[in-house]
Amino acid sequence: MGSWDIGPFDNDTAADFAGDLDEAALEEREAMIRGVLKRAAGPPDFLGIDDGERAVGAAALVVAQHSDCDPPCSNYGPSESLPELPADLRMLAVDALDQVVSNRSELAELWAEAANWSKWRQDITRLRDVLDPPIPPQEDALFEI
Structure with a gap:
């Protein structure tokens, strides 16, 4: 794995x-x-490592267009502008990230052996949460039956 850090574009x-x-x-x-x-x-x-690494980068580009988020891309990301990406790419990116961290992913297997695995996993989770925010726990019901 030609990686120098955990960022979405920090690999060859x-x-x-x-x-x-x-x-x-x-x-x-x-x-x-x-x-x-x-x-x-x-x-x-x-999911092979190359497809997984590209998917993380592509998902980060979708996240970068989210209005409430700082761009997650490093100096190694694209320098040219991107078109406005359609909203349907958000859920496709979520599905891709889910595969990247699954037990069927070579990339996840390789990161599991690395010392900074938990940081990498947190970054993937952060990307996913921007695309598909977790539902906050429900408070007490407004109406009781």
């Missing part, structure tokens, strides 16, 4: 994906992001 594969996005025409970038997310979110087969 995701940094290369960012470079590919920069080289693509603006109108092709959404389809590239969608394709990466679909591959990762697809049928529950084994």
Whole structure:
């Protein structure tokens, strides 16, 4: 794994994906992001490390367009602008991130062996929570039956 840190683009594969996005025409970038997310979110087969690393980067790009969030992308993310990404990519990104941390993910297996596994996992959870915020626990019921 060519990783130097836990960020979404802090590995060779995701940094290369960012470079590919920069080289693509603006109108092709959404389809590239969608394709990466679909591959990762697809049928529950084994998710290879490269597809997992690209999916984390693609999900971070979807998160970056969320209005209440600081961009999670490092210096290794795309430097060219992205088109406005459609809302349906949010749930596709959630599904992809769920696969990335599943027991069918080579990336999760490799990170599980790393000293900073819990920090990586927290960052993935943070991305997911921006895309699909957890439902807060219910207070007492307004009406009792």
